[in-house]
Amino acid sequence: DIRATERDIEQLEQRILSLDNVAKVTSTIGQGAERFMLTYNPERNFANYAQLILETHSYEQIKPTLNTITDILNDEFPQAFTKFTRISIGPSTKAKIEARLKGADPDVLRELALKVTEVFNAEPEAVTVDQDWHNRTKVLRPIYDEAEGRRLGVSEADLSDALKIHVNGLRIGVFRDGSELLPIVLQAPESERNGVESLQNIQVYSSTQGAYVSIGQLVKFIDIDWEDPLIKRRDRKRTLAVxxxxxxxxxxxxxxxxxxxxxxxxxxxxxHGYELEWGGEYESQQKANKAVFTPFPLGILVMFVITVFMFNSIKQTLAIWLTVPLAIIGVTFGLIVMGAPFSFTALLAILSLVGMQIKNGIVLVEEIKRLQEVESYGWLEAIEEAAVSRVRPVTMAAITTILGMIPLLADVFFEPMAVTIMYGLGFATVLTLFVVPVLFALFYRVKA
Incomplete structure (x- = not known):
């Protein structure tokens, strides 16, 4: 019940506010907070759900505060299923691992979800195992007696309205208060609805007889049943996610x-007719890779063709493009040394390094070509002179780019991108000054 949830959260909120590291606590009951940033996904409405957003005085205090709150929850609120999530500034998912089961029958889906849950619980490194349909709820289902209802002039809809008035209240109109619309709800007094036993005292009005009829005359019996409080669908198919x-x-x-x-x-x-689909971080990664790499081959092809037309030579184009993989050496070294993850931003940085590497190679090959064709240098002299004379412009361009990435090292989200560009471009620039002349000499069989 939402009132029980409220009582628990009031106690927990006071305990958390008493901690020295906590600066602010915002709690919501029955649903998640309103969307306050793009990557935050609000939770649906559930009576047994509450959310607390905590703010600590510093970043370093987050982990010890989480450990303290975990102990409080285990000792004082063992009945609660709890999950901690740090607010992310990138694309977020409800859970890192998500196994979606699709099919027609909710009972079969719950049986399959139980098997998947057992697999997840058997892995000690998997935590906060749950499923998104929540637990089934117990309901009392009055079985309407059609023959007796017709004789007394009471329809099933009349019975349903009488039950609504007694239990939750029946909305009968709207009251306008300025710009706000307030519902008008008809509900029995609280003294008449203080237990399940009071259901047998409900009176239903019969328009035919012009009098009230006891619910016992209209109902064969009251059945106790379990039902799903929520059934989610994906692509119009019932989908239960573990x-x-x-x-x-x-x-x-x-x-x-x-x-x-x-x-x-x-x-x-x-x-037959049921399927498994993986969501979570795996699905997000697949979507991101597809969005990036679908046009990538076409882009590389266009760049390669432009380079061929620029130099009018396959050999010179290959001498430039074969230096592109050299950036991976620096990227690997940089990520390991700095302890940065190979995230999506690092992947985008690698794609941008392709263009930077091509630019460095073009500068060097263009100078070799100019010295050989315009200045009438021999191949060996042109390669040597270009390799020496292009050191300054190539390295200066790389250094300015590397220095421009330094401010991003302090940002958690952009650190992998900065490290990838800085180390990848730095290593590749130095190696390019050696590898391009060597490849050029090999392709044109230039000998000392």
């Missing part, structure tokens, strides 16, 4: 955890 996250204490990444769980989950036999 969620999990990597254990932050072990330091395992979502990719490594997904690799451990994938084969075990896919080994579960699915009935």
């Amino acid at each position: 969620l999990a996250d990597p254990n932050p204490e072990t330091g395992i990444t979502a990719t490594d955890l997904f690799a451990k769980l994938r084969d075990k989950v896919e080994a579960i036999e699915l009935p």
Whole structure:
């Protein structure tokens, strides 16, 4: 019940506010907070759901504060299923690992979800294992007696309205207060709805007889049943998702955890008409890669063709393009030394390094070509002179780009991109000054 949730959150909020490291706490009950940034996904409405947004005095205090709150929750609120999430500034998912089960029958989906949940729980490095349909709720379902209802002049809709008035209230109109619309709800007094036993005292008005009829005359019996409070659909198919996250204490990444769980989950036999689909971080990565790499081959082809037309030579073009992979050496070294992850921004930085490398190669090859054709240098002298004379412009262009990336090193989101460009361009620039002349000499068989 939402009132029980409210009482728990009031106690938890006071305990958290008493901690020295906490500067501010914002809590919502029954739903998530309103969207306050693009990458934040609000939670749906649930009576048993609450969310607390915590702000600490400094970044370094986040981890010890989380450990303290975890102990409080385990000791004082063992009935709660809790999950901690740091606000991300990039694309976010509800969980890092998400196995979506699609099919027609909710009962079969829940059985399959139970098997997937067992696989997730068996892996010690998977935490906060849950499913997004939540637990089934118990309901009392009055079975309407059609024959008796027709005799007494009471329809099933009349019975439903009487139950609504007694339980939740029946909306009968709207009151306008300035620019606000306030619902008018008809509901029985609280003294008449203080328990399940009070249902047998409900009176239903019969327009035929012009009098009230007891609910016992209209209902055969009241059945106790379980129902799904929420059924989600994806592409018009019922979809139940089993969620999990990597254990932050072990330091395992979502990719490594997904690799451990994938084969075990896919080994579960699915009935005909049911399918498994992976979401979470895996799906986000696939979408991002598709968005980036779908036009990538065409872009590379266009750049290569332009380079061929520029020099009117396949050999000179190959001498330039074969230096592009040299950037990977610096990128690998830089990410390892700086301890930065190979994130999506680092991937974009590698793509931008292609253009920077081509520019450096063009500057060097163009100078060799000019010295040989215009200044009438021999091939060997042209290669040597160009390699020496182009050191300053090539290195200066690289240094200005590297210096421009330094401010981004302090940013968590852009650090991988800055490290990739700085180390990748730095290593590749130095290597290009040696490799391009060597390749040029090999292709044209220039000998000392």
